[in-house]
Amino acid sequence: MTEHEFRTACAENGILLDDAQMQQFRTYTDLLIEWNRKMNLTAITDPEQIWEKHYLDSILPFSGLDIHTLADVGTGAGFPGIPVKITWPQIRVTLVEPLKKRCRFLEAVKEALHLEDLEICPERAEEFAAGHRDAFDAVCSRAVARLSILLELTAPLAKPGGLVIALKGPGAAAELRAAAPALEALHLKLLKETDTSLSAGERVNLYFEKQGPTPADYPRNFGQIKKHPLEDTTWQK
């Protein structure tokens, strides 16, 4: 997807980006490519793939949502949180990412793009949740863990009545079936499911409403990040 096709696809979905925002996306791409030479940030390094797989995929799920605060759990190189921040600068975005070197990259992007009200938290979601229960209008995550675990990590951060948004791929239906006990335990209700076809494949976004308080023993401890068996990186390949 070219830059022009990206802008057109956004407009077709009601998302109008001005020239300054397009320049922020270009600068972000330059930084991604430059920093990726010295650290592992992303397997997607072709700018034409970045426009679609990273930027369009990150922002489409948020079109039309009325939210003021968003936490992105396991943001990695900033997805979907930074594209959301560029597109809707009025949203206060918090990026949660335990790997310190990725956080250094995120700080560099924040500075270069002059992003305000963007917080970068170098913590695991389980640690971050200790001080941020019931805090956000919406909590999102892409390519971090299978749904049942992901919901345990994200739901405690959402306000009662708030949203949990899981950006998933074609396996979403099976993950959803397996996550039924987690949904009940976490007082989450599936609100809607959207299906988008990108040239790279099918993308399925799941939206849950948090209907009651998360039980006190969530999130649970999932072990060391380096041994984390649950990262879903299929989308990155």
Ligand SMILES: C[S@@+](CC[C@H](N)C(=O)[O-])C[C@H]1O[C@@H](n2cnc3c(N)ncnc32)[C@H](O)[C@@H]1O
């Ligand atoms: C495959 S990457 C995906 C990054 C980004 N969300 C994307 O879609 O490109 C998964 C990220 O989740 C982070 N992660 C893994 N376990 C986590 C946890 N328990 N809490 C917060 N982040 C976690 C990893 O450090 C890694 O940066």
